Amino acid sequence: MKTNIADLLIQSLVNAGVKRIYGIVGDSLNAVLDSVRRSKEIEWIHVRHEEVGAFAAGADAAMGTSIAVCAGSSGPGNLHLINGLYDCHRNRVPVLAIAAHIPSDEIGSNYFQQTRPEQIFKDCSYFCETVMSPDQVPRTITMAMQTAVARKGVSVVILPGDVAGVPDDNPVPEHILHVTRPVVHPSEPELKRLAEYLNRGKRITLLCGAGCAGAHGELMQLCERLQAPMVIALRGKEHLEYDNPYFVGLTGLLGYASGYRAMMNCDVLLMLGTDFPYRQFYPRNSTVLQVDLDPAHLGRRTPITYGLCGDVKATVQALLPLLTESHDSRHLRESVDHYQKVRTGLDELATAKSDKRPIHPQYLTKVVSDLANEDAVFTCDVGTPTLWAARYLQMNGRRRLLGSFNHGTMANAMPQAIGAQLAAPDRQVIALCGDGGLSMLMGDLLTLRQHKLPVKVIVLNNSALSFVELEMKAAGYLEMGTELIDQNFADIAKAMGIYGVHVERASDLESSIRDALRHDGPALVDVVVNRQELSLPPKITAEQAHGFTLWMVKAVLNGHGDELIDLAKTNLLR
Numbered sequence: 272m273k274t275n276i277a278d279l280l281i282q283s284l285v286n287a288g289v290k291r292i293y294g295i296v297g298d299s300l301n302a303v304l305d306s307v308r309r310s311k312e313i314e315w316i317h318v319r320h321e322e323v324g325a326f327a328a329g330a331d332a333a334m335g336t337s338i339a340v341c342a343g344s345s346g347p348g349n350l351h352l353i354n355g356l357y358d359c360h361r362n363r364v365p366v367l368a369i370a371a372h373i374p375s376d377e378i379g380s381n382y383f384q385q386t387r388p389e390q391i392f393k394d395c396s397y398f399c400e401t402v403m404s405p406d407q408v409p410r411t412i413t414m415a416m417q418t419a420v421a422r423k424g425v426s427v428v429i430l431p432g433d434v435a436g437v438p439d440d441n442p443v444p445e446h447i448l449h450v451t452r453p454v455v456h457p458s459e460p461e462l463k464r465l466a467e468y469l470n471r472g473k474r475i476t477l478l479c480g481a482g483c484a485g486a487h488g489e490l491m492q493l494c495e496r497l498q499a500p501m502v503i504a505l506r507g508k509e510h511l512e513y514d515n516p517y518f519v520g521l522t523g524l525l526g527y528a529s530g531y532r533a534m535m536n537c538d539v540l541l542m543l544g545t546d547f548p549y550r551q552f553y554p555r556n557s558t559v560l561q562v563d564l565d566p567a568h569l570g571r572r573t574p575i576t577y578g579l580c581g582d583v584k585a586t587v588q589a590l591l592p593l594l595t596e597s598h599d600s601r602h603l604r605e606s607v608d609h610y611q612k613v614r615t616g617l618d619e620l621a622t623a624k625s626d627k628r629p630i631h632p633q634y635l636t637k638v639v640s641d642l643a644n645e646d647a648v649f650t651c652d653v654g655t656p657t658l659w660a661a662r663y664l665q666m667n668g669r670r671r672l673l674g675s676f677n678h679g680t681m682a683n684a685m686p687q688a689i690g691a692q693l694a695a696p697d698r699q700v701i702a703l704c705g706d707g708g709l710s711m712l713m714g715d716l717l718t719l720r721q722h723k724l725p726v727k728v729i730v731l732n733n734s735a736l737s738f739v740e741l742e743m744k745a746a747g748y749l750e751m752g753t754e755l756i757d758q759n760f761a762d763i764a765k766a767m768g769i770y771g772v773h774v775e776r777a778s779d780l781e782s783s784i785r786d787a788l789r790h791d792g793p794a795l796v797d798v799v800v801n802r803q804e805l806s807l808p809p810k811i812t813a814e815q816a817h818g819f820t821l822w823m824v825k826a827v828l829n830g831h832g833d834e835l836i837d838l839a840k841t842n843l844l845r
Contacts, residue, residue, distance in 0.1 A: 326359075378431070464577065651674045689726065
């Protein structure tokens with residue numbers, strides 16, 4: 272049998288180390304699927320929604336095994352990829368999307384299922400090109416994958432269904448993907464100038480993000496030398512929270528008062544490997560210094576005094592010998608002491624002092640963290656699952672935490688758990704799902720069963736889009752459109768042939784979580800948690816206080832005074 276363009280595509284993926292393609296079949300993908308069938312070196316992961324395939328591919332890539340691949344058939348099929356690809360692109364993970372297209376001779380004729388994928392995928396990819404002839408393959412595939420890996424983002428190859436079946440005998444290079452890890456640090460004059468700012472600083476605070484991965488030891492030395500507390504952005508949590516005596520919490524909407532205070536009270540803020548987006552949480556009268564591998568990030572979140580391009584680890588290694596001035600430890604001591612008080616208060620909320628219903632979500636998240644394996648991979652839905660994960664999941668240098676932290680989309684946790692579990696079959700994968708998020712893409716629970724993936728799904732079931740409700744209250748609006756029907760997700764899981772358990776009392780929680788984690792196969796634990804749990808940001812603005820007061824007045828005047836009583840019981844009478 273003669274080789275065709277689809278065969279060269281699949282062989283290129285195999286040579287690049289790709290093990291799986293996530294997607295749903297369609298006639299425009301027939302040639303590609305037939306090549307997968309004959310290859311036997313690559314697996315087709317049949318998801319129920321292409322968006323899930325893109326999320327799963329992103330998590331697969333985030334686990335560090337290789338570039339990951341998803342696919343969608345022409346028109347609606349590849350359109351469904353778009354939200355997941357935006358998430359991959361903003362999470363800066365290398366993903367290749369194969370977007371099948373209508374027959375090549377029908378392009379431009381308003382044919383059945385016609386879209387314009389070159390335009391549609393433009394904003395969520397670094398590379399987006401259409402294959403129309405054999406001479407383009409495998410070079411186009413090589414360029415697409417190399418761009419995704421080099422720039423850490425999404426590439427899209429558009430492939431009309433008829434073109435995929437065109438005979439093609441071009442040779443596929445044995446080494447089709449080249450992953451390089453250059454050492455990048457600022458020049459010596461730049462480092463000296465950075466050191467001058469730091470040597471003059473009296474109260475220095477570090478703000479560290481995901482770009483600090485692999486630099487834990489160097490950053491501990493830097494904090495010690497500068498006597499500086501470390502505030503961590505959410506994506507830096509898994510890399511820096513553990514074994515860190517300088518850690519004073521997170522900042523932002525999900526953070527702690529101690530992290531906010533450590534940043535606002537400093538005279539020098541050193542940003543390392545972070546693109547933290549919330550401008551209202553930056554100090555206004557401090558010297559701000561920034562180091563980032565992408566120079567386009569310098570100064571785009573807050574005005575900076577000095578910015579440098581460099582890898583965090585290499586830059587800190589080169590910087591340390593230039594830091595000669597001694598620093599007073601008072602700012603560090605005060606920041607750490609404040610964090611310890613905040614941490615104690617948070618931990619007191621994560622207890623089961625009574626067996627009243629419903630269960631506090633803080634307690635649920637802490638139980639999951641305490642019982643999970645030391646190398647567990649956690650995924651969390653946007654909203655309150657991310658909030659509680661940020662505050663109560665304990666990282667140790669081996670655990671991973673994945674989420675939609677930059678794109679902020681619903682329904683990411685369970686799909687990302689699929690990709691993480693396939694990429695790391697020997698590790699425990701736990702998805703913290705909101706009831707709203709799980710409902711959105713719930714059909715892919717069947718993917719867990721079909722592919723025998725032992726993912727553990729923990730549902731924070733509060734019958735509401737609760738984070739949105741809190742935002743409405745803070746803005747002074749009465750809740751509208753946030754209520755979800757009371758649903759037992761364990762029953763749904765059981766109907767799908769998946770282990771499921773429903774928990775309403777705190778006394779049953781620990782044993783239920785433990786049994787689910789031990790179960791040999793996929794499992795779902797549906798936990799009824801408190802809808803009225805307040806998740807306050809580290810700094811309450813006057814506008815938020817006014818909005819919340821306005822909400823209370825409106826609630827009483829509109830006959831919703833019982834919600835105020837529930838709110839008080841939940842947050843004051845524990």
